[in-house]
Amino acid sequence: xxxxxxxxxxxxxxxxxxxxxxxxxxxxxxxxxxxxxxxxxxxxxxxxxxxxxxxxxxxxxxxxxxxxxxxxxxxxxxxxxxxxxxxxxxxxxxxxxxxxxxxxxxxxxxxxxxxxxxxxxxxxxxxxxxxxxxxxxxxxxxxxxxxxxxxxxxxxxxxxxxxxxxxxxxxxxxxxxxxxxxxxxxxxxxxxxxxxxxxxxxxxxxxxxxxxxxxxxxxxxxxxxxxxxxxxxxxxxxxxxxxxxxxx
Numbered sequence: 676x677x678x679x680x681x682x683x684x685x686x687x688x689x690x691x692x693x694x695x696x697x698x699x700x701x702x703x704x705x706x707x708x709x710x711x712x713x714x715x716x717x718x719x720x721x722x723x724x725x726x727x728x729x730x731x732x733x734x735x736x737x738x739x740x741x742x743x744x745x746x747x748x749x750x751x752x753x754x755x756x757x758x759x760x761x762x763x764x765x766x767x768x769x770x771x772x773x774x775x776x777x778x779x780x781x782x783x784x785x786x787x788x789x790x791x792x793x794x795x796x797x798x799x800x801x802x803x804x805x806x807x808x809x810x811x812x813x814x815x816x817x818x819x820x821x822x823x824x825x826x827x828x829x830x831x832x833x834x835x836x837x838x839x840x841x842x843x844x845x846x847x848x849x850x851x852x853x854x855x856x857x858x859x860x861x862x863x864x865x866x867x868x869x870x871x872x873x874x875x876x877x878x879x880x881x882x883x884x885x886x887x888x889x890x891x892x893x894x895x896x897x898x899x900x901x902x903x904x905x906x907x908x909x910x911x912x913x914x915x916x917x918x919x920x921x922x923x
Contacts, residue, residue, distance in 0.1 A: 682876025715753025742768030
């Protein structure tokens, strides 16, 4: 059997074709899987489990159906949906995993994470991440009325887009460096956890990287995003395959 890994779906009402692609995936291939791991940014934005969303309801129903059919579903929060809580996870039949974490995959330890923790050259983002992951901040934010949360999220997103646009215009090469993983942090993470395989998303740069860490051959697999098409990593006892899924 095959274990499936996906990330960065960024599901949003403005892109219904991608939501339909994901629902088809859940009702089709995923039904034959040993397990499904979603490594963050399932949704484009998430401002609380109490937010009304027919699309999120449909996704929760499909995920719950998959879990009820005997396929375990695990989820790691991303930078867009880090506020996704236990209430929605329970509705969807998902188990929330810490970021990062190590699982045993066909007898081998493998580290999973969303991937933003590896982007340490983006110091402004790392500072924002630390602030918004603070339990006190989260509790205060979620206590606000829905309208206030929506306004904050829109403001934060606009500021992020403006900053990225400015970086691209000023120095495209530097933008590519800042928004990708830092090689030193990748090596340090491999060394810290003692694994030789890592799977993550976030950067939207699907690829398989071979690196040497302390004399060990290590593999870093980067999942693709679902903005234009799907992306899935299929792993079984014989190896892995990183593929695209057409939305057409």
